Amino acid sequence: MGRHLQRGYGQFSITTPPFPVLNSLIWCLGLEKEAKKEGFRKYLEVSGVLDALTKVLVALYEQNDKPSSALEFVQQKLGGPSLSEYEKLQAELSDLQIRYNELLKENQERCRELEELKHTQVEASATKELDVGNTRDEELKSADVVKS
Template identity: 55%
Template sequence: MAHYRASEPKREQFRRYLEKSGVLDSITSVLVALYEENDKPNNALDFIKLHLGSAGPEPADVDALRMEMADLQQKCNLLVEENNELKNRLMQYEPSPEDGAAE
């Protein structure tokens, strides 16, 4: 019995950790969703895995995607600038369709 009491603070600390990190809320919401399903899935574990995994990408994935997005945004801006520059150069050598129609 003494061993049980010695581990009680550890259990309580772990429970608070799970609460603070949002694990208990996530698991509870998935279990509630499973309970409320009209057509219960054949494999409840797959249902839980699927719905727990839908929380979003891993933070490392998010950081990688942000870096890729910033890189692609920079490339896009460079291409827009190049496009505008080429349009201006083209206008020097070819009259616009409006100018040809006015003559």
């Protein structure tokens, strides 16, 4: 069942399963596992995670006064704002969204008013042209009457 190998200073016993198919399966699973690890490593590299981690770790290494918590240092450098900063930014975003909606509504109302004014101006202009046209007609008629 087991094979015995003679190497160097002593005798080593390597026990292998008696089934070659099982050996192949174990070997393939090992390759699959390695391929999966390599794929994940490439994913981290392409997505920029390895660079980001390297930069943070180099920054930590170069710190003259090492922080009491290396984990907090890494979280601060990678994680962005703290929880309180995040909540403050969320509140500010909410306020800005409300203000934006108010301004949008006000803008829509002003656009509507502008359209109404344009419409009123067009109507007034058309009425004025009709009045001017009628006045001219009356003047021409009056002039014809005077000439006759």
